[in-house]
Amino acid sequence: MAKNITGVLLVNLGTPDSPSTPHVRKYLREFLMDGRVIDIPYLLRAMLVNGIIAPFRAPKSAKEYAKLWEDRGSPLKFYGLDVRDMLQEKLGAGYKVALGMRYQSPGIESALEELRAANVSRIVVVPLFPQYASATTGSVSQKVNSIVNQWQIIPSIAHINQFMDHPKFIEAFAANGRSMMARNDYDHVVFSYHGVPERHIKKGSVGNQCQLGTCCNAFHDRNRYCYRAQCFYTSRLLAKALGLKEDEYTTTFQSRLGKDPWIQPYTDEFLKTLPSMGKKRVLAFSPAFIADCLETTLEVGEEFKEEFLEAGGQVWDLVPSLNDSPLWVECLEDLVKKA
Numbered sequence: 001m002a003k004n005i006t007g008v009l010l011v012n013l014g015t016p017d018s019p020s021t022p023h024v025r026k027y028l029r030e031f032l033m034d035g036r037v038i039d040i041p042y043l044l045r046a047m048l049v050n051g052i053i054a055p056f057r058a059p060k061s062a063k064e065y066a067k068l069w070e071d072r073g074s075p076l077k078f079y080g081l082d083v084r085d086m087l088q089e090k091l092g093a094g095y096k097v098a099l100g101m102r103y104q105s106p107g108i109e110s111a112l113e114e115l116r117a118a119n120v121s122r123i124v125v126v127p128l129f130p131q132y133a134s135a136t137t138g139s140v141s142q143k144v145n146s147i148v149n150q151w152q153i154i155p156s157i158a159h160i161n162q163f164m165d166h167p168k169f170i171e172a173f174a175a176n177g178r179s180m181m182a183r184n185d186y187d188h189v190v191f192s193y194h195g196v197p198e199r200h201i202k203k204g205s206v207g208n209q210c211q212l213g214t215c216c217n218a219f220h221d222r223n224r225y226c227y228r229a230q231c232f233y234t235s236r237l238l239a240k241a242l243g244l245k246e247d248e249y250t251t252t253f254q255s256r257l258g259k260d261p262w263i264q265p266y267t268d269e270f271l272k273t274l275p276s277m278g279k280k281r282v283l284a285f286s287p288a289f290i291a292d293c294l295e296t297t298l299e300v301g302e303e304f305k306e307e308f309l310e311a312g313g314q315v316w317d318l319v320p321s322l323n324d325s326p327l328w329v330e331c332l333e334d335l336v337k338k339a
């Protein structure tokens, strides 16, 4: 009897091959030349990225990556490989799981080749971003389609494009938060998500309904792919799982790049207002990331902590990301089996 194997393609953003300046520059170039990330005309983007951002940012970012680097390399990559193996073990022989990075290595192309070599009958693509953004999930889907479109046989493909409300995703983060809360008293929780330029949200707004204000507090069929609304929704679910009241937590956005307005409130500005409101002990979550990376460990865990303490705060702790949490792997198993 013919054996049907389902291919599973896990895709994360990507990371430099090493924390050296040339590798970081190469990574930044590939990443920021993606028209879904910096959405301006090609020539302008090439001038901005190759002439300004990559040369000036690479040495600075390389120093940050060096602090993040472990014996096994970049956490985003080694946890990706661990989770790939754990998921393969759980799913068993009817599935072939591969990991690809949108930028740098291992690439999406080689991961798809692994699946093709295993003669998979269908592919489930799982971009490892809980909330949908054109710059991340959208870019992964576009890249996968562009590669597979060259194949003689195009298998059926299911794209998972968000899991920001999956009960096991929420519970895995809540469990990490609860173990911090059991050891320490906090007077406020900050859910800090990676930001995107406001323009990106406006471009994807159905019927131009998103005003980037309180409209994103409700979640419904017309804004189901609004990244900002999805982030607020994840926060509400996490707050419920943690038993937080509305005034005990805030959703904010970090990592802005350039001069254009990005979605607000900005984490770095908001955190400075907390001590004067009597909130000096903060627990921070980074629920837009499923593994520790530069944006969590260093930006939220170290830079924001320093700024918070300077502004009069006393405690700023970061909840570890999902990394190789068994509950997170169960979430992936469920997503794949239902796809």
Ligand SMILES: C=CC1=C(C)c2cc3[nH]c(cc4nc(cc5[nH]c(cc1n2)c(C)c5CCC(=O)O)C(CCC(=O)O)=C4C)c(C)c3C=C
Binding pocket: 013, 014, 015, 016, 028, 036, 037, 038, 057, 061, 074, 076, 129, 133, 135, 136, 194, 195, 196, 197, 200, 255, 257, 288, 289, 292, 293, 294, 295
């Ligand atoms: C969570 C999803 C992410 C969105 C949305 C996103 C958008 C986005 N990012 C940049 C610019 C940079 N991001 C950088 C790092 C980075 N970004 C994400 C995720 C999202 N980005 C991750 C997981 C990482 C960390 C990778 C790692 O190796 O640890 C960087 C590089 C780091 C630096 O130099 O500071 C840049 C630059 C833009 C412009 C953007 C726009 C939509």
Ligand SMILES: [Fe+2]
Binding pocket: 194, 255
């Ligand atoms: Fe980013």
Ligand SMILES: [Fe+2]
Binding pocket: 201, 210, 211, 212, 215, 216, 223, 226, 228, 229
């Ligand atoms: Fe919105």
